[in-house]
Amino acid sequence: MNSQFxxxxxILRTAAHFLLPLLLIFSVFLLLRGHNEPGGGFIAxxxxxxxxxxxxxxxxxRSAKRVLRFEPRDLxxxxxxxxxxxxxxxxxxGQPFFTSQWLELTLPVLGELKVGTPLxxxxxxxxxxIGAVLLILLSLAEAEx
Amino acid sequence: xxxxxxxxxxxxxxxxxxxxxxxxxSGWALAALPAVLFIYFASFLPALGExxxxxxxxxxxxxxxxxxxxxxxxxGLSLLFALLISGIGFFVVAYxxxxxxxxxxxxxFYVLILAFMASMLGLVLxxxxxxxxxxxxxxxxxxxxxxxxxxxxxxxxxxALQGLFVTVAGGLALLTGLIMMALVGGSYELHELLTSGDIxxxxxxxxxxLLLVLLGCFTKSAQYxxxxxxxxxxxxxxxxxxxxxxxxxxxxxxxxxxxxxxxxGSTEDWMLLLGLFGAVTMFVGVFLSVRSTGVKQVLAYSxxxxxxxxxxxxxxxxxxxxxxxxxxxxxxxLYKGALFLVAGILDHEAGCKDFLQTGxxxxxxxxTTVFAGLAALSLAGVLPMFGFVxxxxxxxxxxxxxxxxxxxxxxxxxxxxxxxxxxxIVGIRPWYGPRVxxxxxxxxxxxxxxxxxxxxxxxxxxxxGLGAGLVDQGLIAWAAAAVYGAPVSPYLSLWHGFNLxxxxxxxxxxxxxxxxxxxxxxxxxxxxMAVVDRYGPEAAYEKAMAGxxxxxxxxxxxxxxxxxxxxxxxxxxxxxxxxxxxxxTRTHVxxxxxxxxxxxxxxxIVAVLLMAALVSVTxxxxxxxxxxxxxxxxxxxxxxxxxxxxxxxxxxxxxxxxTVIMLVLVLFRLPGFLGLTPxxxxxxxxxxxxxxxxxxxxxxxxxxxxxxxxSISEYFIQESQPSGYGRNIVNVILVDFxxxxxxxxxxxxxxxxxxxxxxxxxxxxDRK
Numbered sequence: 001m002n003s004q005f006x007x008x009x010x011i012l013r014t015a016a017h018f019l020l021p022l023l024l025i026f027s028v029f030l031l032l033r034g035h036n037e038p039g040g041g042f043i044a045x046x047x048x049x050x051x052x053x054x055x056x057x058x059x060x061x062r063s064a065k066r067v068l069r070f071e072p073r074d075l076x077x078x079x080x081x082x083x084x085x086x087x088x089x090x091x092x093x094g095q096p097f098f099t100s101q102w103l104e105l106t107l108p109v110l111g112e113l114k115v116g117t118p119l120x121x122x123x124x125x126x127x128x129x130i131g132a133v134l135l136i137l138l139s140l141a142e143a144e145x
Numbered sequence: 146x147x148x149x150x151x152x153x154x155x156x157x158x159x160x161x162x163x164x165x166x167x168x169x170x171s172g173w174a175l176a177a178l179p180a181v182l183f184i185y186f187a188s189f190l191p192a193l194g195e196x197x198x199x200x201x202x203x204x205x206x207x208x209x210x211x212x213x214x215x216x217x218x219x220x221g222l223s224l225l226f227a228l229l230i231s232g233i234g235f236f237v238v239a240y241x242x243x244x245x246x247x248x249x250x251x252x253x254f255y256v257l258i259l260a261f262m263a264s265m266l267g268l269v270l271x272x273x274x275x276x277x278x279x280x281x282x283x284x285x286x287x288x289x290x291x292x293x294x295x296x297x298x299x300x301x302x303x304x305a306l307q308g309l310f311v312t313v314a315g316g317l318a319l320l321t322g323l324i325m326m327a328l329v330g331g332s333y334e335l336h337e338l339l340t341s342g343d344i345x346x347x348x349x350x351x352x353x354x355l356l357l358v359l360l361g362c363f364t365k366s367a368q369y370x371x372x373x374x375x376x377x378x379x380x381x382x383x384x385x386x387x388x389x390x391x392x393x394x395x396x397x398x399x400x401x402x403x404x405x406x407x408x409x410g411s412t413e414d415w416m417l418l419l420g421l422f423g424a425v426t427m428f429v430g431v432f433l434s435v436r437s438t439g440v441k442q443v444l445a446y447s448x449x450x451x452x453x454x455x456x457x458x459x460x461x462x463x464x465x466x467x468x469x470x471x472x473x474x475x476x477x478x479l480y481k482g483a484l485f486l487v488a489g490i491l492d493h494e495a496g497c498k499d500f501l502q503t504g505x506x507x508x509x510x511x512x513t514t515v516f517a518g519l520a521a522l523s524l525a526g527v528l529p530m531f532g533f534v535x536x537x538x539x540x541x542x543x544x545x546x547x548x549x550x551x552x553x554x555x556x557x558x559x560x561x562x563x564x565x566x567x568x569x570i571v572g573i574r575p576w577y578g579p580r581v582x583x584x585x586x587x588x589x590x591x592x593x594x595x596x597x598x599x600x601x602x603x604x605x606x607x608x609x610g611l612g613a614g615l616v617d618q619g620l621i622a623w624a625a626a627a628v629y630g631a632p633v634s635p636y637l638s639l640w641h642g643f644n645l646x647x648x649x650x651x652x653x654x655x656x657x658x659x660x661x662x663x664x665x666x667x668x669x670x671x672x673x674m675a676v677v678d679r680y681g682p683e684a685a686y687e688k689a690m691a692g693x694x695x696x697x698x699x700x701x702x703x704x705x706x707x708x709x710x711x712x713x714x715x716x717x718x719x720x721x722x723x724x725x726x727x728x729x730t731r732t733h734v735x736x737x738x739x740x741x742x743x744x745x746x747x748x749x750i751v752a753v754l755l756m757a758a759l760v761s762v763t764x765x766x767x768x769x770x771x772x773x774x775x776x777x778x779x780x781x782x783x784x785x786x787x788x789x790x791x792x793x794x795x796x797x798x799x800x801x802x803x804t805v806i807m808l809v810l811v812l813f814r815l816p817g818f819l820g821l822t823p824x825x826x827x828x829x830x831x832x833x834x835x836x837x838x839x840x841x842x843x844x845x846x847x848x849x850x851x852x853x854x855x856s857i858s859e860y861f862i863q864e865s866q867p868s869g870y871g872r873n874i875v876n877v878i879l880v881d882f883x884x885x886x887x888x889x890x891x892x893x894x895x896x897x898x899x900x901x902x903x904x905x906x907x908x909x910x911d912r913k
Binding site for chain 2: 034035036037038039040041042043046047049050053072073076079080083084086087097098100102114116118119121122124125128129131132133135136137139140141142143
């Protein structure tokens with residue numbers, strides 16, 4: 001089912017095995033630093049999706065699905081859920097829906113850390129982007145026969 | 146009060162479980178709710194006398210942050226309706242429990258009928274125009290569901306839809322009218338609007354408001370020419386016909402006309418419109434009623450008659466007319482409720498749906514016979530009944546009408562003659578005379594649950610007749626005062642002496658009986674009506690519906706043609722047209738094109754970009770087109786990066802990469818080009834493409850040189866760190882300042898993905 005996509009290149013296959021985790025870690029890095037430096041959920045999601053796409057081209061669709069572990073459809077749902085939930089806390093403190101809420105923590109090793117609802121929202125964006133891109137890509141690739 | 150109105154919805158929500166738990170006694174159990182509500186509303190009666198103006202206003206906070214309140218207005222009019230709704234509701238629910246016993250959807254029936262009751266109560270008690278309208282539409286919707294209760298019957302579904310379309314179309318007009326009223330009167334509260342009648346009557350919008358509101362009322366209350374939906378609504382189970390399409394819902398229009406009379410009434414337009422339409426409806430209704438033979442058809446058309454009478458009386462607008470209207474309303478609800486329930490007994494026990502199938506049932510159903518007769522006497526307006534009191538007042542009111550007195554009187558008398566015939570058909574035909582073989586032979590008298598309604602409602606007709614003054618002072622005078630807008634002196638009594646109305650009553654009684662004796666000849670004689678029907682309002686409705694279907698088919702064929710290229714063409718051309726027209730007519734475009742600061746490498750990127758674009762439109766290979774489009778995308782990304790929009794640049798690169806991958810996956814499977822588009826079409830596409838490009842360029846240049854407001858960028862730059870806790874402004878905007886927009890975008894993205902997924906999967910399944 002994957003004959004047309006498997007480029008049968010040993011170099012690419014070997015590289016993909018290493019590149020996938022690296023790219024995924026990079027995408028999480030982009031996601032987390034996005035608030036201060038270039039990056040963010042959208043870009044991170046695209047990078048993660050490209051990583052899986054690369055893996056799919058290098059090996060085959062089934063391996064790509066296995067390495068993804070989640071159904072892309074489920075990712076869409078979770079992402080939207082996170083996005084909506086992140087707007088809710090504001091309501092409980094009497095502010096308009098989606099007003100961001102921040103929590104400042106001082107941790108022993110890491111120093112000062114700010115955690116807020118925008119981060120949760122960004123994770124939602126991240127998941128939706130991965131889900132959407134991979135849902136389309138994988139179903140296109142699968143539909144070949 | 147809030148609980149009283151909403152309790153119907155709350156109980157409706159649990160009604161199916163109540164029904165499952167209690168089985169055949171569920172009718173009585175659920176009927177307890179209307180009974181309690183009846184007592185609750187009755188408890189307001191003494192309080193009315195103690196307030197000035199007979200009006201109690203109850204306010205509840207609804208959306209306090211927006212200053213919206215839920216206001217209820219309790220006065221004679223709303224109380225009269227509330228008592229009728231809950232009182233008759235009690236009998237109807239108890240009746241339905243037995244009448245529909247064993248029907249598999251009985252649980253659903255309770256849900257609908259209780260929800261309807263709550264909506265109707267909300268409608269008559271609301272003081273806020275918007276909540277009134279919401280309840281108004283809720284009654285239309287519950288009515289739709291109840292007419293279509295036997296949803297496997299195509300005729301029932303069609304009738305339900307017809308009723309819904311007619312009433313909801315009127316409802317739209319009504320909404321417009323009510324909003325205009327609120328704009329003119331400066332308030333959405335009825336109790337504030339009702340005291341300011343002259344503002345409306347002298348306003349330029351008066352006629353428009355009047356017509357819109359009346360359109361809503363006329364469709365709801367089945368006035369000619371919208372009367373046709375009501376007889377068709379008889380496809381509903383009989384308890385529904387008794388309740389919605391006779392005693393309560395169809396009177397909602399009458400209620401609203403009565404309610405607004407102090408604001409909109411007593412002008413010439415009002416009198417003419419209501420008087421004429423009411424009189425014509427009255428006449429048409431009763432005429433069609435005598436012509437029909439179906440049990441429920443006869444009753445339904447006579448309900449149309451009653452609605453016309455009420456409209457006419459409100460149009461006449463004198464003190465007597467208001468008293469007459471309220472008395473007639475009460476009398477009609479009592480006898481028509483009873484008669485419909487009797488019709489249900491006829492169907493349930495003897496299987497009769499047509500008067501021609503009936504006859505001589507008095508021995509089998511003795512109790513039903515007596516009380517059907519009693520209700521029919523009230524309908525005919527015979528002496529000791531409350532119907533008589535109402536009819537006397539009706540004659541008196543039309544004889545003294547300030548306008549059109551002669552015409553209305555003639556209509557009223559002719560209608561009264563035929564009403565007597567209708568009463569005879571209902572009260573005599575099924576019960577006396579030789580025994581006719583009915584489809585089902587009644588084994589025994591109807592059970593108490595079925596009899597309770599007719600017995601008590603018909604008896605009340607007699608009781609109120611004998612004690613007319615009592616009802617008058619207790620309720621009718623208050624109701625009439627609310628409609629009239631000023632206190633009304635109690636006037637109702639059984640005996641007003643020998644006068645013209647009494648003479649007219651006597652004459653109509655005699656002529657009506659004569660008509661009944663010649664019923665068959667009358668029907669034969671009016672056989673030509675079948676021809677008229679073919680061109681009547683119902684035919685017009687059918688034509689209009691067919692026309693609508695044709696129109697939507699046509700526009701779907703044209704707009705939804707299924708060719709992506711035509712969709713694109715339509716979208717692009719209309720965008721260019723609309724933007725250009727707006728740009729050049731509404732604004733003063735001022736374009737500053739300063740090319741002096743461009744550096745060499747920037748010019749080089751633009752040149753590459755242009756060449757890539759040119760290749761993509763001229764190449765004959767699909768893959769070549771995709772790749773050169775990708776090159777365009779990367780050039781754009783480079784430009785972003787050069788002008789320090791790193792985030793956008795990264796996104797662009799990633800999106801380009803993935804787009805190319807997706808396109809390749811799709812193009813992979815397409816066959817090679819078979820034929821190329823003719824030159825003419827390609828020139829057309831080129832022109833459109835250039836026009837879109839030019840438009841975007843002009844728009845962008847205009848936007849950056851012509852500013853009407855300060856850019857918001859400064860604000861974002863300043864606030865990003867302190868309020869958003871982030872240095873990456875783009876991201877702070879995305880996830881914080883404009884998070885709701887982003888949420889919308891990811892929802893669109895997710896939907897698009899699901900759409901693509903569904904298309905691919907379904908196609909794959911189709912092929913299997």
